[in-house]
Amino acid sequence: MTMEAGTARSAPSRAATPHTKFLSGALCLDFANTLSGRMDEAPVERIETHADLIAWAETGRVLAEGRAEILRAGGAGRRAEGSTILARAFALRAAIHCAFAAMARGRPPVQGAIDRLNPFVLEAARHRRLEPAGGGAAWRWHGPAETLDQVLWPIALSAADLLTASSPIRIKECPGPHCGWLFLDRSKNGSRRWCEMAVCGNRAKARRFKRRQNREQQEVGNG
Ligand SMILES: [Zn+2]
Numbered sequence: 001m002t003m004e005a006g007t008a009r010s011a012p013s014r015a016a017t018p019h020t021k022f023l024s025g026a027l028c029l030d031f032a033n034t035l036s037g038r039m040d041e042a043p044v045e046r047i048e049t050h051a052d053l054i055a056w057a058e059t060g061r062v063l064a065e066g067r068a069e070i071l072r073a074g075g076a077g078r079r080a081e082g083s084t085i086l087a088r089a090f091a092l093r094a095a096i097h098c099a100f101a102a103m104a105r106g107r108p109p110v111q112g113a114i115d116r117l118n119p120f121v122l123e124a125a126r127h128r129r130l131e132p133a134g135g136g137a138a139w140r141w142h143g144p145a146e147t148l149d150q151v152l153w154p155i156a157l158s159a160a161d162l163l164t165a166s167s168p169i170r171i172k173e174c175p176g177p178h179c180g181w182l183f184l185d186r187s188k189n190g191s192r193r194w195c196e197m198a199v200c201g202n203r204a205k206a207r208r209f210k211r212r213q214n215r216e217q218q219e220v221g222n223g
Contacts (some may be wrong), residue, residue: 011053020033020046020056020059021196023195023196024182024184025152025183025184026184027155027158028100028158029171029181029182029183029184031070031155031158032093032096032181034046034093034219035047035093035097035217036180037177037178038180047086050085051087053089054068054071054075057151058063060153062151063150063151072147074148078148081148084150084199085149085151088120088149089151091116095116095120095159096159097182100157100159104172104182106208109163116165117159117160118152118184120152120159121157121160124152124153124157124160125157127142127143127150127153128141128157128190129142170184170185170186171184171185172184172192172193173184174193174195174196175193175194175202177200177203181195183195204216
């Protein structure tokens with residue numbers, strides 16, 4: 001198979017399932033964000049099956065045209081393998097979250113997170129080749145079209161690219177309740193606070209308004 005081996009997608013910010021969005025600015029962080037409210041008693045999981053994983057990748061245009069169908073059929077026909085890929089996807093996601101949540105909190109990623117990322121990155125790199133393109137060359141993915149774990153390759157390389165970025169990056173963690181999504185703050189003054197202003201930002205605003213109203217009502221009651 002041959003397809004473009006990039007991690008940049010042309011149409012971000014589309015929901016795969018309700019509340020699953022591609023708005024973090026990096027594929028690996030979007031993937032980490034498929035689990036919301038990690039600190040909650042009941043975190044919200046967006047990827048429960050191998051088919052969910054493929055649907056997420058399809059929506060994020062992680063896979064080449066027509067590839068999702070092949071993988072969906074492969075996952076349905078090879079259930080055990082599909083479950084293994086899903087388990088590997090969760091391991092990759094946990095390592096990504098561990099590394100970048102630390103950075104969002106002002107700490108370097110721990111060695112363990114990097115160690116857990118490395119096998120995924122090596123595997124992805126093994127399937128990438130340079131091919132002539134335009135006036136130069138471009139990375140292309142190589143491997144059988146039905147290889148189920150190809151969905152993990154761009155995610156792993158996105159994490160590697162972000163960790164080795166030559167210019168400084170600002171990773172943030174959304175403080176919204178039941179959120180905790182990670183994202184890249186690319187604003188000039190580092191002012192991006194929420195994963196999405198229209199969701200977490202507005203919720204926070206509504207909560208502040210409610211608290212003020214309650215306080216005012218109490219004051220009227222006491223007065
Ligand atoms: Zn949020």
